[in-house]
Amino acid sequence: MMKKKSGISIRAYAAAASATARREPQNPVRRPQQIDSALQVLMEERERATLQKAIDSRPINTKRKYEGYQKEFVEWSQLMGFGDGVTATGSKLHLFLDTQVVGRESKKKKKGKVIGGINGQVANKMNANDHPRTYKVKQLLSTVQAETTATRKKTTPIAAWDRC
Known part of the structure; x- marks a missing residue:
């Protein structure tokens, strides 16, 4: 705002103040929540890019492997009929891994039982895993891994020698 100069009438002061306001655009301070929608769209486009x-x-092999995992998750989500469709949450x-993946035989065991098992798995795009890995999902995976490791330690002959 302009300071009132001595010797100027109030009307002259008001006219000068309004003329100054018209010449200098006022930029209100924006809060983080008030980002222009165009700027928001630009940020999202850059993130997607x-x-x-x-x-x-x-x-290419990583892409092929992920496609199989994602396809299985999508099919399972559609079968379950979630309200949000196939959006991964x-x-x-966690439900998918707990009900569909935990307890499956590992690839190492399948190799011994099925001739050409690896080629079949790649061709059929089987097995499952997907992101996002939330804390609960990480806990589920680490628990299963710990149980598997504990079971292996109990059943290996080396573990029996360690106890003697």
């Missing part, structure tokens, strides 16, 4: 660049730069991923 970065993600797409990361996906495109993956090795932490809770949904």
Whole structure:
């Protein structure tokens, strides 16, 4: 605002103040929540472009393997009939891993039983895992891994020698 100069009438002061206000656009201070929608769209586009660049730069075998995992998760989500469709959430991923993945035979065991098992798995795109890995999902995976390790330690001959 302009300071009132001595010797100026109030009307002249008001006219000068309004003329100054018209010449200098006022930029209100924006809060973080008030970001322009165009700027928000730009940020989201750049994030998507970065993600797409990361996906495109993956090795071809990684892409093939992830496609199989994602396809299985999508089919399971559609079968379950979730309200949000096939959107991956932490809770949904936890349920999927707990009911569909935990307890499956590992690839090492399948190799011994099935001739050409690896080629069949790649061709059929079987097995499952998906992101996001929430805390609960990480806990589930680490618990299963700990149980498996404990079982292996109990059943291996080396563990029996350690107890002697």
